[in-house]
Amino acid sequence: MEWPDITSILPEVILAVAALLVLLVEPFLKKDKTAVIALALIGLLASAVVAVALGGNSRAAFSGTIVLNSYALFFKVLFALAAFISILMSPRYLEASKRHLGEYYALILLAVIGMDVMAAARDFIAFYVGLELMAMCSYILAGFFRYRIRSNEAALKYFVTGVFASAFTLFGISLVFGFTGTTNYEIISSNLGSTGNATGVAFATALVVAGLGFKVSMAPFHMWTPDVYQGAPTTVAAFFSVGPKAAGFSAILIIFTTVFESSSEFWSVLFMVLSVLTMFVGSVMAIVQSNMKRMLAYSSITHVGYLLAGLAALGRGLDTKAGESIILYLAAYTVMNLGAFGILTYLKTQQPEGFDYSLKSFAGLGRRSPWAAILLTLFLFSLTGIPGTAGFIGKFYLFTSVVRGDLVWLAVLGVLFSAISAYYYLRLMIYMFFREPETELTVKEPIEGTLAAAVALSAAGVLFLGLFPQWIWDHALKAFSNLFG
Amino acid sequence: MQIPIEWYLILSSALFIIGAAGVLLRRNLFIILLSVELMMNAVNINLVGFSRFHETLIGQNFVLFTMAVAAAEAAVGLAIVTALYRNKRTLMIDLFNTMKG
Amino acid sequence: MVNATVDIFIQFFLMIVLAAGMFVAMLWIVHRLMPTSRNPNKGIPYECGVRPTGDARVPYNVHYYLVAVLFVLFDLEAVFMYPWAVTLRTLGTVAFVDMLVFIAILLVGFVYAWKKGVLSWE
Numbered sequence: 001m002e003w004p005d006i007t008s009i010l011p012e013v014i015l016a017v018a019a020l021l022v023l024l025v026e027p028f029l030k031k032d033k034t035a036v037i038a039l040a041l042i043g044l045l046a047s048a049v050v051a052v053a054l055g056g057n058s059r060a061a062f063s064g065t066i067v068l069n070s071y072a073l074f075f076k077v078l079f080a081l082a083a084f085i086s087i088l089m090s091p092r093y094l095e096a097s098k099r100h101l102g103e104y105y106a107l108i109l110l111a112v113i114g115m116d117v118m119a120a121a122r123d124f125i126a127f128y129v130g131l132e133l134m135a136m137c138s139y140i141l142a143g144f145f146r147y148r149i150r151s152n153e154a155a156l157k158y159f160v161t162g163v164f165a166s167a168f169t170l171f172g173i174s175l176v177f178g179f180t181g182t183t184n185y186e187i188i189s190s191n192l193g194s195t196g197n198a199t200g201v202a203f204a205t206a207l208v209v210a211g212l213g214f215k216v217s218m219a220p221f222h223m224w225t226p227d228v229y230q231g232a233p234t235t236v237a238a239f240f241s242v243g244p245k246a247a248g249f250s251a252i253l254i255i256f257t258t259v260f261e262s263s264s265e266f267w268s269v270l271f272m273v274l275s276v277l278t279m280f281v282g283s284v285m286a287i288v289q290s291n292m293k294r295m296l297a298y299s300s301i302t303h304v305g306y307l308l309a310g311l312a313a314l315g316r317g318l319d320t321k322a323g324e325s326i327i328l329y330l331a332a333y334t335v336m337n338l339g340a341f342g343i344l345t346y347l348k349t350q351q352p353e354g355f356d357y358s359l360k361s362f363a364g365l366g367r368r369s370p371w372a373a374i375l376l377t378l379f380l381f382s383l384t385g386i387p388g389t390a391g392f393i394g395k396f397y398l399f400t401s402v403v404r405g406d407l408v409w410l411a412v413l414g415v416l417f418s419a420i421s422a423y424y425y426l427r428l429m430i431y432m433f434f435r436e437p438e439t440e441l442t443v444k445e446p447i448e449g450t451l452a453a454a455v456a457l458s459a460a461g462v463l464f465l466g467l468f469p470q471w472i473w474d475h476a477l478k479a480f481s482n483l484f485g
Numbered sequence: 486m487q488i489p490i491e492w493y494l495i496l497s498s499a500l501f502i503i504g505a506a507g508v509l510l511r512r513n514l515f516i517i518l519l520s521v522e523l524m525m526n527a528v529n530i531n532l533v534g535f536s537r538f539h540e541t542l543i544g545q546n547f548v549l550f551t552m553a554v555a556a557a558e559a560a561v562g563l564a565i566v567t568a569l570y571r572n573k574r575t576l577m578i579d580l581f582n583t584m585k586g
Numbered sequence: 587m588v589n590a591t592v593d594i595f596i597q598f599f600l601m602i603v604l605a606a607g608m609f610v611a612m613l614w615i616v617h618r619l620m621p622t623s624r625n626p627n628k629g630i631p632y633e634c635g636v637r638p639t640g641d642a643r644v645p646y647n648v649h650y651y652l653v654a655v656l657f658v659l660f661d662l663e664a665v666f667m668y669p670w671a672v673t674l675r676t677l678g679t680v681a682f683v684d685m686l687v688f689i690a691i692l693l694v695g696f697v698y699a700w701k702k703g704v705l706s707w708e
Contacts, residue, residue, distance in 0.1 A: 003680055020694045027701035125547050132554045139561050143568060152569040159565055160517060160578075163558055164508050167524035170551065171501060174531040174544075178592060181539035183547065200592045203599075494595040502602055549665055556662035560655045567651050 007054060008061040008068035008120075011047040011076055012113050018043025019109035026102030033091065033102055037450075040087055040105035044112070048080040058482055064184060065123035074479035075119035075250045078331055079243060081461075083112045085338045086239040088454035089345050093235050096349040099145055108239065111137035115247035119254075124173045124183040127251060131169070134244055135162050135215070141239070142232040154231025161214060161224040169211025175204040176259065185258045193262035201263045208255065209270060216248035218308060219278040222301050226285075229297035230357075234348055237293060238341030241300045242334040249307060249330055253323055254483060257314065268315025271308050272410060279305030279417040286424045293357045295424060296340060299383060302421055303333055309414050310398050313405030322401040324476040325394075331472055332394035332465050336382040339458030343376040346447050346455070362428060364437035371447060373432045375459055380425040382462045385418050390465035397473065493534025501527035514569075514576040518562050525555045652704050663692055 006013060021043075022036050029035060055073030060066070087108060094100040110133060117130030139162060143155025177183055179200060180191040192201060210221065217225040229237040256267055282302030289295040307326055314322035347355050347365075355361050366373040382389035395418060402411040447455060465472055500523055507520025529548045536544025570576060630638065670677075670685055699705065 016691075020691065023698045024694055027698065125543075125550055128547075129550055129554065132558070136557060136561050139565065143565050146568045147572065149569075149572050152565070152572055155565045156514075156569055156578075159562055160508070160521075163521045163562070164505075164524075167501075167504070167521060167528065170525065170528045171531070174528050174535065175592070177532060177544060177547070178535040178538070181535070181541055181543075183543055197592060199596055203596055491594055491598075494592075495598060498595065498599055498602060502606065506606070549669070552665055553662055556658050560659050563651065563655050567648065571648075 005059070005061045008059045009066055010054060011051040011068075012116050014047045014050060015043055015109050015113045015116070018046075019106045019113070022102055022106040022109065026106070029102065033100055036102040036105055037087065037091060040109055041084065043109060044080045044084050044087070047112075047116075048077050051076040051080075060122070062126075064186070065126045066117070066120050067122050068120060069482050070475075071250075071254075071479045071483055072116070072120040074327060074475060075246065076116050078246055078334060079112050079115045079119075082239065082242045082246070082334050082338060083108050085335075085342070085454045085457055086235055086243075088450040088457070089238065089338075089342045090235040092349045092449060092451050093233065093345045096352045097145060097233065099147075101144075104141070104144060107137045107141050111141070111239075111243065115243055115250075118247045119250035121251075122185045122254075124177070124185075127255075128166075128170065128173065131166065131215070131251070134247055135166060138162070138240060138244060141236045142228055144233050144236060148231075150231040151233065152231075154228045157224045157231075158228045161221075165211045165214030165221065167211075168207050168214075172204045172207030172211060175200065175207065179204070185254065189258045189261050192259065198263070198266075201260070202266045205260050205263050205267050206270070208260075209267065209274075212248055212252050212255075213274070216245050216252070216304050216307075217301055218274055218304055219281040219301065222278070222281065222304075225301060226289075226294045226297040229300075230291060230293050234293065234341060234345045237297075238338055238345065241296065241337050241341065245300070245304065246330045246334060249326060252311065253314075253326060256311070257318070257323065257483065264315045268312050271312040271315065272407070275305050275308035275312055275410065276413060277305075278302070278308055279414065283417050283420045286421070289424075290359050291357050292344065292359060292362065292428065295428075296337070296344075299421060299424065300337065302417060303329075303337075303383075305417065306395065306398055306414050309402050309407070309410050312410060313402045313407055316405035316407070320401045320405040322398075322405060324473070324480045325397040325401040327479060328469075328472055328476045329394035329398050331476075332382070332390035332462075335458045335461030335465065336379050336389070336391055339455060339462060340376060340379040340383065342451065342455040342458055343372050343379065346372055346451055349451070350445070359428065359431055360438060362431045363435035364432075366433040368437075369446070375447075375455055376432065377429050378459055378462060380429060382466065384422045384425045388463075388466050390462045393466055393469040393472075397469075490534055490538045493530055497527040497530040497534065499527075500524075500530065512577050514566050514578055517578065518559065518566070521562075522555060522559065525551060525558075649704075649707060656699060656704065660692065660696075663688075 018039055022039050025039065026036055051068070051073050054068055055070060055076075058067060058069035061068075087105060090104065091100065094104065114130045114132070114134030114137065117126060118134065121127035121130055139155055139159045142158045143151050145151035173183070176188060176192065179197065180188045182188055182191070214221040214224075229240065232240065256264075260267060279302055282298050282300075282305055286295050286298035286302065289298060307329060310322045310326040310329070313320045314326070316322075344357065347361075347369075348357075350369075365376075378389070382391035385391045385395040395414075399411040399414050402414065504520045504523035504527060507523065508517050511517055511520065529551055532544040532547050532551070534544075536542065536548075566576065632638065666688065667685070670681060674681055
């Protein structure tokens, strides 16, 4: 046996070493967690830098189970960015919640490894292990506030629905293995088309869609999302709303364009139906929410609906550029959603007891803390899709690709639901600037420290992607040009 | 005599459906955890059966990974259940309803 | 060959779904039609007799659970060592080093659990 070439998993190795060091150092620290935080941030940075340095030419390792190409690179950098921002906004919040433990950072790093593997895997075994690593860290993070019943409940709901869903995915994978006798994506895609069993392939496709649909919170498998976001720590909810979703889509894009290529007509229709359903459920439920964390949860479901419309277009052919548009949208969504959650985190750190994320508690924020209100407005504009922000660019490219796939009606529906989403985002802005608070709330200090860095990073990302979309589009094109590499 | 592949498939699909029904219908958390394990093991039977059918070792290889993952899952699940039990003193899943909407 | 078998499997699955649907439908119809009387006395273990006192299930010390969970984890990791041990001679040094890395990662977990006081019993 030859020595394996580990250069293509070097970013993951760096993250693993950082996570293990965090776990080793943590028990010896007293109160001050700076060392652990620094270690986690350096690990993330180093892994992203190494990935960029190595990503120039594609490489595969372990008999083609893991690749490092521009597609995997795009997602590695995206996941590292999401985790970086989430970690930056965490210390103050965990401090304020009186539960600041080093394990938190190790768990986020381990989840990022799982997500990286999901995007880089070209074999179902590696994919499954990555998926479970990510999922297991998420379950623990959701229940991180061990003494709060809501956090417990969030963890429980996430866990039960999560393992249920992954059992379905696994059953679908086992059927695919049964059809083809292998777990390698490339070989499966050439074997599966020739088996000629359309019903069986459709059945396996539906099982995998159901399982992965749970992870990306696609209707009708979205029920856990609002409860988990509400119960989990806010910084964790921020991470959940972007990381696992992007990872789920990275895997869906790969699996459905290669493994299930032969049944693309079937899953294109499937995603059409699911897209309409998801956008509808997300929008309608977001309107009636009074808790802003739940509102963001439902709005994130709506965003998944837009992305599913892109997948439906992707089933109509690769030349629709839907795959590129989806990964561009994921990048835009990551920065804007993290920013919005960052502001919520800031408000919670100011009033650990008084602030309950209700719409009322945002009244008069424009006067109390103008910076927070202005930044939140920026992120909400971006989530709505106002021109000049990342959200607009994402939606523009995505719906253009949907039109290219001859699904004009679906694009029109998407724009319509975006208009509805303006209602529930703008309502929050009206509360911030034009409503007087019933009880006078005060903020103790401006946004500062690492939290300020996190919010500033998100805001810069939103504006940069919104004003210079060509840069990210070029990278998306490059990423999607070699899926196998 | 070699056991036909259908027999494995019938057993595994029956186990999988029993497990899924258990997750959806039972109210006790421990039973739900056990049902999930049943679903995973149904998949394992599937993988091993297909592995024998195709005369390849990939399926058995996969089973080792699913088993390890299932163990880790059980550990996380038990930890969550223990934390919940400490706060709530019950394991009946329909009593966990502080969040709605 | 595969297709025929998997076709059978899918037919079988459909049959199971139909059977399960029938079962649920019957339960539902019975549930709707049957007369019910709700009385708290029906729920206690002995409907006519002594009232039970206390709980039959005494909670154990939480340490039992922690140790049990750790045991499950470390026990199952050994599953990877059996195939490794059988083929070590043919695989050579590389497999040996791989296993050392694997055990080192497990060791970090063990040290962590130790430092967190999971293993101390009072």
